[in-house]
Amino acid sequence: MTELYEQQRAMRAMRKAAMQRGVIAVLDIGTSKIGCLVLRFDGVDRSMANDGVGSLAGQSGFRVIGAATTRSRGVRFGEIDAMQETERAIRTAIQAAQKMANIRVDHVIATFSGASPRSYGVAGEVEVAGSAVTEDDIARVMASCDVPDYGEGREVLHAQPVNFALDHRSGLSDPRGQTGKRLAVDMHLLTVDAATIRNVAYCIKRCDLELAGLASSSYTAALASLVEDEQELGAACIDMGGGATGVSIFMKKHMIFADTVRLGGDHVTSDISKGLQIPMATAERIKTFYGGILATGMDDREMIEIGGDTGDWEHDRRTVSRSELIGIMRPRVEEILEEVRKVLDAAGFDHLPSQQIVLTGGASQIPGIDSLAPRILGQQVRIGRPLRVQGLPQAATGAAFASAVGLCLFAASPQDEWWDFDIPAATYPARSLRRAVKWFRDNW
Amino acid sequence: MQSLNASRTPRRDPAPSRWAYRVHRMWLTPFYRAMLRVGLPVFVLLFVAGWYISNPTNRYAIVEKVGEIRRSIETRPEFTVKLMAIEGASPVVDRAIRDMVPVEFPASSFDLDLEAIKAEIAALDVTESVSLRIRPGGVMEVTITEREPVVLWRRAGGIDLLDDTGHRVASLKARADRADLPLIVGEGASDAVTQALALIDAAGPVAPRLRGLVRVGERRWDLVLDRDQRIMLPETAPVAALEQVLALDEAQDLLARDLTHIDMRNPARPTLRMTEPAVTELRRIRSYESGDTQ
Numbered sequence: 001m002t003e004l005y006e007q008q009r010a011m012r013a014m015r016k017a018a019m020q021r022g023v024i025a026v027l028d029i030g031t032s033k034i035g036c037l038v039l040r041f042d043g044v045d046r047s048m049a050n051d052g053v054g055s056l057a058g059q060s061g062f063r064v065i066g067a068a069t070t071r072s073r074g075v076r077f078g079e080i081d082a083m084q085e086t087e088r089a090i091r092t093a094i095q096a097a098q099k100m101a102n103i104r105v106d107h108v109i110a111t112f113s114g115a116s117p118r119s120y121g122v123a124g125e126v127e128v129a130g131s132a133v134t135e136d137d138i139a140r141v142m143a144s145c146d147v148p149d150y151g152e153g154r155e156v157l158h159a160q161p162v163n164f165a166l167d168h169r170s171g172l173s174d175p176r177g178q179t180g181k182r183l184a185v186d187m188h189l190l191t192v193d194a195a196t197i198r199n200v201a202y203c204i205k206r207c208d209l210e211l212a213g214l215a216s217s218s219y220t221a222a223l224a225s226l227v228e229d230e231q232e233l234g235a236a237c238i239d240m241g242g243g244a245t246g247v248s249i250f251m252k253k254h255m256i257f258a259d260t261v262r263l264g265g266d267h268v269t270s271d272i273s274k275g276l277q278i279p280m281a282t283a284e285r286i287k288t289f290y291g292g293i294l295a296t297g298m299d300d301r302e303m304i305e306i307g308g309d310t311g312d313w314e315h316d317r318r319t320v321s322r323s324e325l326i327g328i329m330r331p332r333v334e335e336i337l338e339e340v341r342k343v344l345d346a347a348g349f350d351h352l353p354s355q356q357i358v359l360t361g362g363a364s365q366i367p368g369i370d371s372l373a374p375r376i377l378g379q380q381v382r383i384g385r386p387l388r389v390q391g392l393p394q395a396a397t398g399a400a401f402a403s404a405v406g407l408c409l410f411a412a413s414p415q416d417e418w419w420d421f422d423i424p425a426a427t428y429p430a431r432s433l434r435r436a437v438k439w440f441r442d443n444w
Numbered sequence: 445m446q447s448l449n450a451s452r453t454p455r456r457d458p459a460p461s462r463w464a465y466r467v468h469r470m471w472l473t474p475f476y477r478a479m480l481r482v483g484l485p486v487f488v489l490l491f492v493a494g495w496y497i498s499n500p501t502n503r504y505a506i507v508e509k510v511g512e513i514r515r516s517i518e519t520r521p522e523f524t525v526k527l528m529a530i531e532g533a534s535p536v537v538d539r540a541i542r543d544m545v546p547v548e549f550p551a552s553s554f555d556l557d558l559e560a561i562k563a564e565i566a567a568l569d570v571t572e573s574v575s576l577r578i579r580p581g582g583v584m585e586v587t588i589t590e591r592e593p594v595v596l597w598r599r600a601g602g603i604d605l606l607d608d609t610g611h612r613v614a615s616l617k618a619r620a621d622r623a624d625l626p627l628i629v630g631e632g633a634s635d636a637v638t639q640a641l642a643l644i645d646a647a648g649p650v651a652p653r654l655r656g657l658v659r660v661g662e663r664r665w666d667l668v669l670d671r672d673q674r675i676m677l678p679e680t681a682p683v684a685a686l687e688q689v690l691a692l693d694e695a696q697d698l699l700a701r702d703l704t705h706i707d708m709r710n711p712a713r714p715t716l717r718m719t720e721p722a723v724t725e726l727r728r729i730r731s732y733e734s735g736d737t738q
């Protein structure tokens with residue numbers, strides 16, 4: 001845990017350095033596509049430093065100057081499966097984005113959807129040292145959290161304090177300076193498979209890039225698609241990707257739960273491919289052009305040529321009605337949504353005051369999903385598109401780019417991960433220079 | 445079974461190779477970019493130029509070529525000066541200038557040092573001002589203004605002609621050559637030519653009798669008339685003193701009398717010096733008046 005903490009702090013330092021240099025790339029490693037956006041930071045926004053969130057939700061500070069997507073290779077269920085292939089795909093995306101931005105990028109923030117994330121709620125409690133709560137108290141209370149045994153081969157990806165409590169008062173977002181005796185914190189811990197992180201880091205290193213941050217795509221997609229009041233009142237974001245469907249629940253502007261369902265749009269495609277006996281590429285094309293969830297009488301008459309390449313005339317001239325296609329797609333989409341329902345039930349989503357559900361990601365663009373999803377998930381469902389970001393090309397504004405856009409916001413907005421707070425003074429060596437510097441800074 | 449439309453190429457899925465990717469990134473680095481786009485061509489050019497110049501044969505060839513081009517331009521007919529035209533000079537000065545200017549015509553206008561020629565001509569005493577230009581048509585035009593001699597100055601060495609500023613114009617062998625000009629004599633006379641001219645002008649009524657002006661002690665003038673008469677003028681306001689004398693002459697016919705000097709050095713107390721016979725005569729007359737019998 002300490003090792004990862006140090007790693008994350010190192011990545012944070014790198015991210016700060018990159019923002020000072022002004023250019024950073026965000027990389028969305030997905031199952032069906034790899035997207036890369038190059039961001040340019042035009043100096044730190046003044047208001048952002050003071051208020052936490054500046055004008056345009058802190059987006060005025062950056063601008064997208066390069067964007068590229070490429071077909072993903074070697075990624076399954078949001079995890080790297082064939083390293084060389086993935087590396088090639090990342091190279092392609094990065095090179096194209098650099099070419100568009102006409103600038104060299106050295107730092108990259110990556111997101112991925114798989115790696116079977118698991119959420120933990122941990123709590124810590126500590127006596128306040130002075131009369132008022134200081135930064136050091138916050139650092140201590142977070143260090144005092146009893147970390148659950150999340151198992152061998154897992155790493156912490158996100159660790160965010162979601163709630164502070166001071167004596168009998170709970171629900172504080174910032175207890176600094178308040179008077180009290182006992183400070184307690186609730187922290188949300190998200191662990192993922194260490195091997196996946198290592199693979200991503202290795203691929204990025206092979207591309208001569210520095211990894212300046214990692215995030216779960218469930219989290220970043222929610223950052224981009226949930227509007228502010230949804231994040232505040234409680235909402236679930238369902239990022240329907242190619243190989244995995246990410247679920248994250250937000251409450252009081254903090255992520256309190258995240259998980260993935262290892263099913264996605266690629267499974268729908270493979271169902272079509274198997275059911276109609278056509279290649280994956282054709283199945284994908286048919287899905288994109290003619291796919292749907294709700295069949296009407298009209299769809300029986302709409303015939304789709306599915307073609308073939310065998311030389312057998314009868315085989316190559318097959319047609320299928322659109323309702324048949326819908327008949328193949330619907331059960332799989334229903335299955336995905338059922339699985340999401342299960343995850344939400346397990347997370348206790350029913351107990352949240354607001355039950356808003358936002359569907360985003362590439363697979364959320366299937367026509368008719370807005371009428372199917374409410375039957376399974378609940379009444380308050382909407383299809384979310386990512387926030388508009390300055391300079392983003394029109395082609396990259398669709399729902400499929402939710403996690404890439406969310407990663408831009410993640411890079412630009414102030415961070416509230418555990419490692420972004422101060423280190424407790426007690427962990428410094430007794431006679432270190434840093435301790436002296438910290439003492440001076442705290443007292444003057 | 446073979447596909448019938450097998451001519452369709454398999455779907456391409458290009459990805460940059462590791463090296464292509466690295467080179468592209470390097471190319472996007474501003475330093476490398478500047479080096480390749482500016483540094484390298486400049487270096488190559490300088491290297492080639494340096495290598496070419498380092499060979500002495502090439503250096504000579506360059507100098508030779510430059511000289512040749514220069515000559516070919518200089519000797520074009522547009523730039524040749526065929527003759528010199530002198531305006532405003534008397535024949536003597538004209539000849540002197542032609543002897544003095546050491547240019548063989550025709551010459552290229554690039555070879556003519558107009559400033560030096562101008563300084564040389566201006567150095568002549570007779571020259572008041574001179575301007576030189578090369579007129580279209582290959583003519584070097586010398587426009588000269590000669591000094592006008594207004595007075596003669598007799599010195600130990602001979603007679604000089606002076607202009608109205610006192611500058612020497614030329615020498616003269618005999619006074620009779622320029623009988624029309626008045627004569628001045630004495631050390632430092634040339635420095636007071638203006639005053640001398642004013643005096644000569646004022647002495648108009650006695651002009652036929654005027655012999656000349658003598659500078660005395662480099663400070664004042666004597667006006668010399670015939671019959672050895674002298675009007676000694678003061679240092680300051682000599683013209684007024686002279687006019688005083690001329691007024692006396694007008695009224696009492698003073699200068700026709702038997703005087704040698706009219707001393708006006710103190711204008712408030714004019715003094716006359718008479719000739720010896722006149723003095724004797726005056727004494728005689730005075731003795732009659734006093735009733736003295738001899």
